[in-house]
Amino acid sequence: MKRFYLKTINMAWIMLVLSIILYEVDYLVSGKALDIAFGFLGNLAFLPIYVLFVTLIIERILREREKLNIRQKMNMVIGVFFSEVGTALMGDYSHFLANRNEFAAQLRVGPQWTNRDFAEAENFLKLHQIEIDCRLGDLAELKKFLIAKRNFMLGLLENPNLLEHDDFTDLLWAVFHLTEELDARENLEELPQSDLDHLASDIRRVFHALTRQWVLYIQHLKADYPYLFSLALRKNPMNPDARVVVM
Numbered sequence: 001m002k003r004f005y006l007k008t009i010n011m012a013w014i015m016l017v018l019s020i021i022l023y024e025v026d027y028l029v030s031g032k033a034l035d036i037a038f039g040f041l042g043n044l045a046f047l048p049i050y051v052l053f054v055t056l057i058i059e060r061i062l063r064e065r066e067k068l069n070i071r072q073k074m075n076m077v078i079g080v081f082f083s084e085v086g087t088a089l090m091g092d093y094s095h096f097l098a099n100r101n102e103f104a105a106q107l108r109v110g111p112q113w114t115n116r117d118f119a120e121a122e123n124f125l126k127l128h129q130i131e132i133d134c135r136l137g138d139l140a141e142l143k144k145f146l147i148a149k150r151n152f153m154l155g156l157l158e159n160p161n162l163l164e165h166d167d168f169t170d171l172l173w174a175v176f177h178l179t180e181e182l183d184a185r186e187n188l189e190e191l192p193q194s195d196l197d198h199l200a201s202d203i204r205r206v207f208h209a210l211t212r213q214w215v216l217y218i219q220h221l222k223a224d225y226p227y228l229f230s231l232a233l234r235k236n237p238m239n240p241d242a243r244v245v246v247m
Contacts, residue, residue, distance in 0.1 A: 070161055073161045074161045074162075074165050074168070075217070075220055075224075077156060077159050077161060077162070077168075078165075078168060078213065078217050079217065079221075079228070080156075081153075081156060081168075082214065082217060082232075084149065084152055085149045085152065085153065085175075086210060086213070086214060087214075087232075087235055087237055088145070088237070089145070089146075089175075089206075089210060090207075090210055090211065090214060090237040090238065091237035092137065092141070092142050092145060093137075093142075093203060093206065093207045093210065094237060094238060095136055095137035095138070096132050096133060096134060096136050096137040096200075096203055096207075097130070097131065097132065097133075097136070097207070098131035098132065098133045098136065099129075099130075099131045102128070103128075103130075103211070103238060104238045104239065104240065106121055106124045106125075107121060107211065107214075107215070107236070107238040107239075108236070108238065108239045109121075109215075109218055109232075109233055109236060109239075110233070111229075111230070111233065113222065115219070118215060118216075118218075118219040121215050122212060122215050122216070125208065125211055125212050125215065126212075130204045130207055130208055132200040132201075132203050132204045132207070133200065134191075134196040134199050134200050134203070135196070139182065139188040139199070140188050140189075142182065143179075143182035143183065143185075143188065146175065146178065146179040146182060146183075147179060147182075147183060150176075150179055153172055153175060153176065156172060157169075157172060167209070167212070167213065168213060170209060171206070171209040171210060171213055174202075174205045174206045174209050175206055175210075177202060177205075178199075178202045178203065178205075178206050181198075181199060181202055182199070211238075217232075218232055218233075231244075234246070
């Protein structure tokens with residue numbers, strides 16, 4: 001930081017000396033000190049306006065660049081989440097879906113998808129009811145998976161870039177809540193229907209947030225990382241025909 005200030009001061013002195021030299025050359029060539037003085041005052045009068053415009057433009061450019069950097073870092077965090085947790089979690093949650101076929105048909109992303117297709121998928125997730133039946137899946141396996149990934153997700157919450165992405169933060173909190181609910185129950189085999197309904201609402205909350213983030217993440221991959229997009233399609237947990245091996 002000290003070196004930066006020294007460089008700035010030295011640059012200021014250089015610019016000042018260069019300006020004096022140029023005014024001296026102007027005087028030697030024209031010999032009109034009064035005209036030079038008027039020109040200097042005129043430029044000085046416009047200086048605040050110059051500074052205002054330059055500051056606004058530079059500040060906007062820097063702000064947009066900072067937002068882009070944060071967005072890129074956030075997408076990296078989301079990518080790590082889906083690589084380690086999210087994709088497998090979507091596959092586990094899909095077993096609890098009573099209307100799985102309906103959702104699978106809407107989330108079968110293809111290489112030909114456009115932004116309109118992604119928007120329609122996101123709109124479908126907003127408008128359609130998610131029907132969860134805890135008896136269709138294995139709550140014990142889901143509990144085991146979530147507990148095993150808890151420390152990893154806690155590490156994600158320490159990332160300061162999460163402050164810029166409320167939706168993803170809400171997803172993590174929903175997952176943590178479900179993990180605590182399942183961990184608090186020693187026996188998941190003989191739960192009353194009222195408790196199964198309660199867990200179903202927690203699973204529904206997570207699945208809704210998870211699938212929406214997944215659609216946005218896949219759209220990002222298609223736009224910026226085609227090779228990762230290809231792998232994501234071949235690992236699509238909502239597509240029963242998806243195969244990692246390229247045929």
